[in-house]
Amino acid sequence: MYHENILGAIGNTPLVKLNKVTKGVKATVLAKVEFFNPGNSIKDRMALKMVEEAEKKGLLKPGGTIVEGTSGNTGMGLAICGIVKGYKCIFTTTDKQSKEKTDVMKAMGAEVIVCPTDVEPEDPRSYYSTSRRIAQETPNAFYVNQYDNLANTQAHYETTGPEIWEQTEGKITHLVVGTGTGGTISGAGKYLKEKNPNIKIWAIDTYGSALKKYHETGEIDPKEIYTYITEGIGEDIIPANIDFKVIDHFEKVTDKDGALMARRITKEEGIFVGYSAGSAVAGLLQMKEQLKETDVVVVVFHDHGSRYVAKLYNEDWLRDRRFLEVTMPDAESIIRKKEVKHFLTIAKDKSLREAIAVMKAKGISQLPVTENGELVGSVSEHIILNALLNNLADAQKNVGELMSPPFPFVDLNATTKEISALINKVNSAVLVTDRGGHLHIITEYDLIQAIAG
Numbered sequence: 001m002y003h004e005n006i007l008g009a010i011g012n013t014p015l016v017k018l019n020k021v022t023k024g025v026k027a028t029v030l031a032k033v034e035f036f037n038p039g040n041s042i043k044d045r046m047a048l049k050m051v052e053e054a055e056k057k058g059l060l061k062p063g064g065t066i067v068e069g070t071s072g073n074t075g076m077g078l079a080i081c082g083i084v085k086g087y088k089c090i091f092t093t094t095d096k097q098s099k100e101k102t103d104v105m106k107a108m109g110a111e112v113i114v115c116p117t118d119v120e121p122e123d124p125r126s127y128y129s130t131s132r133r134i135a136q137e138t139p140n141a142f143y144v145n146q147y148d149n150l151a152n153t154q155a156h157y158e159t160t161g162p163e164i165w166e167q168t169e170g171k172i173t174h175l176v177v178g179t180g181t182g183g184t185i186s187g188a189g190k191y192l193k194e195k196n197p198n199i200k201i202w203a204i205d206t207y208g209s210a211l212k213k214y215h216e217t218g219e220i221d222p223k224e225i226y227t228y229i230t231e232g233i234g235e236d237i238i239p240a241n242i243d244f245k246v247i248d249h250f251e252k253v254t255d256k257d258g259a260l261m262a263r264r265i266t267k268e269e270g271i272f273v274g275y276s277a278g279s280a281v282a283g284l285l286q287m288k289e290q291l292k293e294t295d296v297v298v299v300v301f302h303d304h305g306s307r308y309v310a311k312l313y314n315e316d317w318l319r320d321r322r323f324l325e326v327t328m329p330d331a332e333s334i335i336r337k338k339e340v341k342h343f344l345t346i347a348k349d350k351s352l353r354e355a356i357a358v359m360k361a362k363g364i365s366q367l368p369v370t371e372n373g374e375l376v377g378s379v380s381e382h383i384i385l386n387a388l389l390n391n392l393a394d395a396q397k398n399v400g401e402l403m404s405p406p407f408p409f410v411d412l413n414a415t416t417k418e419i420s421a422l423i424n425k426v427n428s429a430v431l432v433t434d435r436g437g438h439l440h441i442i443t444e445y446d447l448i449q450a451i452a453g
Contacts, residue, residue, distance in 0.1 A: 007080065012163065015033075018265075021268050022285070026293045027291040028295070029299060031271065031300075032301060033271060034302055035302075035304035041073035041076065042073070042300065042303070043302075043303075045077075045155045045156060045159055045160060047074055047080070049155035050151040050152060051081045060087065060142040064088070065087065066081070066090070068131055068143070070091050070146070071093060071094070072097050072098070073101070073307075074144075074146050074181075082108075089108075089111070090110065091105055091110050091112050093105075093115065094117040100306065100309060100310060102114065115130050121236060131143065147181050150240065150241060153190075153241045157188070164188060165192060168296055172297075173199060173200065173294075174201075174291070175188060175192060176300070177202070178204040178280045178300065179205060180235055182242030183241045185203050190246050202249050203247045204250075204251055204283040205251065206233055206252060207228060208224075208226045208234060209236065210235060210238065229255040229321065231274070231308070253279040256321070258275055259312050261279070261285075262278025266313075272306065274304060274305055274307050275311075277301040277303070278312070330412065331411065331412050331414040331430075331432045332434070332435075334442055335432060337446075337450050343439040344358065344441075345369065346358055346399055348403070349398050349400060350399050352387060352396070355379055365380060366381065366428045367379050368441065369399055369403045375407075377400065377405060377406055378429070379404065387402050404426055410430045412432060412435070416450070420447060429442060
């Protein structure tokens with residue numbers, strides 16, 4: 001058996017039990033892994049349905065152009081439809097979306113126009129307004145409008161909802177969905193509520209979005225709306241596809257919590273997920289006290305992590321946004337980063353001139369002093385300089401005559417602050433023994449290198 005084209009592979013995605021990231025949750029938690037769709041996201045379902053409905057209504061004709069404003073995944077689904085069915089695609093997106101999404105849409109042959117994020121939806125520069133304008137100006141164009149095109153919801157009523165019901169054998173008690181256009185949660189939620197009205201439908205929103213407040217009050221609060229980083233969920237408009245009557249509760253999740261949970265899902269469950277999946281699980285954990293052991297929760301994993309490699313899976317990006325905790329290195333990590341690995345010493349009976357020569361040759365500023373293989377003292381640039389300023393002839397003296405006490409030892413787990421507290425005018429360094437029994441020296445310069453990178 002085979003499909004006539006790639007569109008036949010849309011849907012019938014697997015349910016996968018989560019085990020580690022949901023530790024402490026009494027319920028059984030199952031992920032509906034939607035990146036098994038050919039476009040690597042749940043948006044393939046509604047993209048195909050919207051195109052097919054447009055064809056039936058005569059809105060999309062042979063050789064036509066599909067125009068849409070998209071965060072990326074809908075564009076990918078529409079591009080696949082365009083390739084198979086012979087349509088040109090023009091998409092608008094925002095500058096907050098990952099570059100991977102834009103590059104993927106271009107790779108599928110679409111023209112992509114990037115618009116500013118931080119403008120009002122009605123602003124002619126917004127990706128909403130720009131896509132509408134392009135559709136009006138382009139002959140034989142179909143403006144998809146995923147936000148208000150109810151074929152979006154219908155796709156999930158016909159496919160996603162029934163799949164979840166059958167895969168859980170009707171045992172599902174909660175559906176958790178990151179909500180943007182609202183098609184997934186409204187369509188699947190409606191179907192499931194028709195099967196069992198006791199099923200709870202939980203929507204995951206993000207801070208900066210208008211959806212939660214609108215659900216609770218019926219009003220849009222401008223104070224609630226501001227720029228956020230999370231991709232794929234949240235809106236600053238109220239899409240027609242969101243059936244608020246189907247939704248029992250909206251839960252907001254921070255940009256940081258969504259990002260870090262996505263990384264945890266990838267590392268702990270082996271499921272390479274995108275931003276909204278992280279937000280969905282983070283939101284579920286925020287509500288875990290409402291769950292019991294007999295509950296069966298289905299969480300929608302909307303798309304694939306490959307769309308977010310330069311963001312979620314880039315530690316520099318995370319650090320720039322202070323999403324990663326900055327941990328100070330310990331002694332073990334400091335010696336691991338050191339460029340000079342070998343441990344240099346000078347014998348007690350050597351002259352200061354010889355100590356100077358070693359320091360100059362090796363580019364170091366201090367040396368432990370030994371006698372018969374034992375550490376008996378230390379000498380540094382500071383000590384040598386003072387000696388030479390007092391009497392230039394002191395350069396001929398033995399190191400042992402002017403040496404300071406031995407550098408103190410620290411444990412491998414000694415923190416940067418603990419090491420720094422031991423380094424002063426007398427102790428210009430500390431010593432540490434690694435797990436193999438080898439000695440290492442840590443100086444102020446080493447601390448700076450370890451902290452600053």
